[in-house]
Amino acid sequence: MSQQKILSRPSVGAFMSKYGIVVIFVGLCIILSIMSPVFLSMRNITNVIRQVSIIGIVSMGVTFAIITTGIDLSSGSMIALISVVVATLSQNAMNPDQPVSIVMPIAIAVAISLLLGIILGAVNGTLTAFGKIPPFIATLGMMTVARGAAALYTRGRPVGDLKETFTFIGTGSIFGIPLPIWIYLAMGILAHILLSKTKFGRHVFAIGGNEQAARICGINVEKTLVKVYAFAGFLTAVSAILLTARTSAGNPTYGLSYELDAIASTVIGGTSLSGGVGSIPFCVIGALIIGVLNNGMDLMGVNAYWQQIAKGVIIVAAVLIDARKQKRG
Template sequence: MEKDVKSLLFKYRSLIGLIVLCIIISVVTPRFLTVTNVLNVLTQVSVNAIIAVGMSFVILTGGIDLSVGSTLAITGAVAAVMVKADINVVLALMVALVIGGLVGLFNGALVSKGRIQAFIVTLATMTIFRGVTYVYTKGTPVSGLGSDFMVIGNEKIAGIPLPVIIIVIVALAAWYVLNQTRYGRYVYAVGGNEDSARLSGINTDKIKALVYVVSGVTAALSGVVVTSRIGSASPNAGVGFELDAIAAVVLGGTSLSGGEGSVTGTIIGAMIIGVLNNGLNLMNVSPFYQSIVKGLVILLAVMLDKKNK
């Protein structure tokens, strides 16, 4: 009985951690549970959560994608330039997503066909596409984007911010793909044991390449949302976002070695980071200490994961 309880507690550790964190912060600062602040947290979390969902696919195969922040920057800049040139907002969004997919395909091809470690590939492309963004924008923000484009990041439907609705749609789509499709089963299989998956007839190279495409597309979508929210595309946008996305995936219970994890856990992980950031801000904790706290929380999550194996 005791073993079953421990197993149950470990299984839902991320959700329990989120609930406990919310309770502690709400006791320390009553402003946390106001409707305005809760909606603000959800809106802030949405950007990281969208990226983290795509990152989940990559990490489930045992890979990593460090280029998502740079992908966010270049796609946001392209969308902004197109909108500023009076090109249709929907077309600008589609072009941004296609570019994100192509960046992901480039990463995936180098990892799967080039047999280069994902860390090295995406570290290199992180630098390359950040440089491309600086060249494309000439190092200056692109602003004056118009009200139609601003709707994506700032509109509310029935009182719910549109970015929150977007992440719900993205999460549901990702959950369906991973849990209800053959491709999703193959993603878990490749992460669990790539050699066994290959011997069973799975095209592991294709599966690995496609997860980076998913990651690139979600990073691009986040780029459009961020650019729309602030009304400007900065060449510095997305710096460090890859770390928050990886942290959300790890905090959500996905194993860095691959083969184990869920989209639901990733969303909870993103919420933990968002709630922690918001709570520390409300308590006027210095940003320097916030980084230390966040790092310790991530380290604790990894240690718990290792202890269970």
């Protein structure tokens, strides 16, 4: 009875419980724009979104995994591996010093890298779904293996001298807006549609909400999980390609602890670690909160030691506010 009452009378509490994180984000932006006049300039805004795009794209894949009550710890290391692979396939000329170096059209290099991401993700999914290994462990294994493979593949060195057609992906603009932002937008729309408008997306929620009930409803839980991790792998590959193109190099040290930033974005965006709840637009907001924080503190020249402390405190505070509202709701 009492719940119905709350619903028929929209209250501040109900609004906060749904859009609390947006309010936090807007508040953060207002504070930062007061403290730094350039914060709200068009150039800085595109700047922030471009910087966020790499973690942002990864975190959308992580969102899928977390909704199914899983997790993906391998994304950072997979970025490293895919970045060196795509770099060795996109060089201007063969490099005899590298173990692997092949010159080929950019489109094929990109396609191979995306496929690699999908395959690695599918391995994560298969281990989890059919091997019955907890996703924490399966992706932890992949995290270590991918990092090692990346170092092995290039003997621990970065791979540079990339074609301009390739680096354009990370540095170019269309209609004055950087390409990484377009790609982030495109991936966001794709992920959002997949999650909220397709059968696959409903199955993802069903498995996370109640796996046994999902089975009763005739859902193939194992197949769906493999797809979830394969999609996360795909997004990780997109991210890796962007990072490589943006920095004009692939490097086995790339992506260190990106998985944690991605998980943080996801959780700040209101995705419940106990599964069954989450959305892509909120995941984007979560990523933006972290991005805006980094940007704002650099703009203001906050001391590096304080930056880390402030970031940690704000992340925990955002989730804490979210958790309180969950309890009320």
